[in-house]
Amino acid sequence: MTRPDAVLWDMDGTLLDSEKLWDLAVRELAAELGGEMTDGIRHALIGASGPNAMRILFNGLGLDPTPAALAEAGGFIEHRITDLFTTGVIPWRPGAQDALAMLLAADIPMALVTNTKRSLAEFGLDTLGRHHFRTSVCADEVPQGKPAPDLYHRAAELLGLSPNRCVVIEDSHTGAQAAEAADCALLVVPCEIPVPDAPGRIFRDSLIGLTSAELGGIAAAHRVR
Incomplete structure (x- = not known):
């Protein structure tokens, strides 16, 4: 049976439906900064790493992104997300729990690869279960975080594999770009906003019914491109 050598998972919007919590936090930050969050700004933030997200927000609101202002805004977000992650339940994306269990039972190595910083990603791992992953890498x-390839290169290195032997599962254009730059096979399961089609991108509406054979086929097709 065709199997992937490893599966590298994005977290927010892919395994966890946590983008809605991030949405609440960044909208509160925009109001705190005296601006208004537009759909354009919000969509640009999806999948961005912390430092990039703050710069996108400040530029979108027409604010001066001084180091002090960015640091203060970053602190606001970390405090608010910590509060949201620890006082409620972080919901799963449809099919995510079954997909993790299926791959674990098949003994297929998995890594969590997220643009979220380590201090916040740990809350996600509390929900996801650390036993699912051989390793995890944070922005x-x-x-450089996504869309640069660094995160996926590092995850493959920690698993002892070439990136082109790994299948990445992502929900955002930013994450898809990172996977492609790293030369990984790619499955896109959009969450909050559509992801543009492009050569080599395989799409699914959800993770429900995902199989290791399907992922193995995606990996095999990528290697012969």
Whole structure:
């Protein structure tokens, strides 16, 4: 049976329906900064790493992104997300729990690869279960977050594999770009906003019914491109 050598999972919007919590936090931050969150700004923030997200927000609101202002805004977001992640239940995306269980039972290595910083990703791992993943990599642990390939390169390295032997599962255009830049096979399961089609991108409406054979086929097709 065709199997992927490894599966590299995005977290927010892919395994966890946590983008709605991030949405609440960034809208509160925009109001705190005296601006209004537009759909255009919000969509640009989806999938962005913390530092990039703050710059996108400040530029969108027409604010001066001084180091002090960015640091203060980043602190606001970290405090608010910590509160949201710890005082409620972080919901799962449809089919995500079954997909993780299926791959774990098949002994297919998995890594969590997220643009969220480590201190916040740990809350997500509390929900997801650390036993599912051989390793995890966060945006503050590599030189550049997504859309750069650094996170996926590092995850593949930690698993002892070439990136082109790995299948990435992502929900955002930013994450898809990172996977492509790293030369990983890619499955896109959009969450909050549509992701543009592009050569090599395989799409699914949800993770419900996902099989290891399907992922193996995606990996095999990528290697012969």
